[in-house]
Amino acid sequence: MAMFSISLHSKHFPSPMLTTPSSTKCLPSATAAITSRRAMVFGSGFVIASWFNLANLNSPPLALAELLQDELQQEEDNLVQLFQETSPSVVFIKDLELTKVPKTSSDEVMLNEDEDAKVEGTGSGFIWDKFGHIVTNYHVVAKLATDTSGLQRCKVFLVDTKGNSFYREGKIIGFDPAYDLAVLKVDVDGYEIKPVALGQSNNLNVGQSCFAIGNPYGYENTLTTGVVSGLGREIPSPNGGAIRGAIQTDAAINAGNSGGPLIDSRGHVIGVNTSTFTRKGTGVSSGVNFAIPIDTVIRNVPYLIVYGTPYSNRF
Structure with missing residues (x-):
């Protein structure tokens, strides 16, 4: 949290020197007296205003509370903006096990969770590039990576740059258990996605x-x-x-x-x-x-x- 301090310095303010654009000359005494009086009035007003402001800052915290509130609001706004800009690059992953090996590999058949598949686990991932590569943990998709039955599938939920939600089957294209990393590929034809x-x-x-x-x-x-x-x-x-x-x-x-x-x-x-x-x-x-x-x-x-x-x- 930022700290604010106000320092008041007691200084002697010399009488102002009045100059013309072309030369410096002494003004008539009457004019000088009026000018001097105005300077004194201005100087007194400045001191009074300064003490008034100091008294306001030292007296409880209306101005200080407003300052702190503004700062907290700014921090909150920054966090909201951070989430709004980053979350479209994050995906939701569901691991599915089919009840039977489908005759077709179409998304409509294999992604119908209620009738054709059960959810075995969920995880997260993020968009690596605009071509549909998704990075996640190996342990999130380990069953898919090691599947020999043909029953394991992966369902990936995404949001495009226009805010449209959609889902696709995730195909595993590479994994490295030593670093707990895996890469999925989804078909994003017709959608523009936002990499991290x-x-x-x-x-x-x-x-x-x-x-x-x-x-x-x-x-x-x-x-x-x-x-x-x-x-x-x-x-x-x-x-x-x-x-x-x-x-x-x-x-x-x-x-x-x-x-x-x-x-x-x-x-x-x-x-x-x-x-x-x-x-x-x-x-x-x-x-x-x-x-x-x-x-x-x-x-x-x-x-x-x-x-x-x-x-x-x-x-």
């Missing part, structure tokens, strides 16, 4: 503000706020290894937030929300939450898009 703005994670500082957007427990477009609580953490990966350099935050991350973006105060993605510690037996978040740093994501996702496998598996 990518930030950096190598210049983060503990204490700076951060925000998580996702779909906890299936509640779409949920915003939570917090700070960067720690850096350089090590968290387990789905393949039993370790993900190093993770970001710790107290911004609430719960089931369904996985795969969604962690953003900074400019709306730039600084991490992928992936895990949380929970109190044993409660399922309640402890406030110790983790995100995969965006620098790691930027290094790995292009290989998943182009080759379908991580860089480490190609050489």
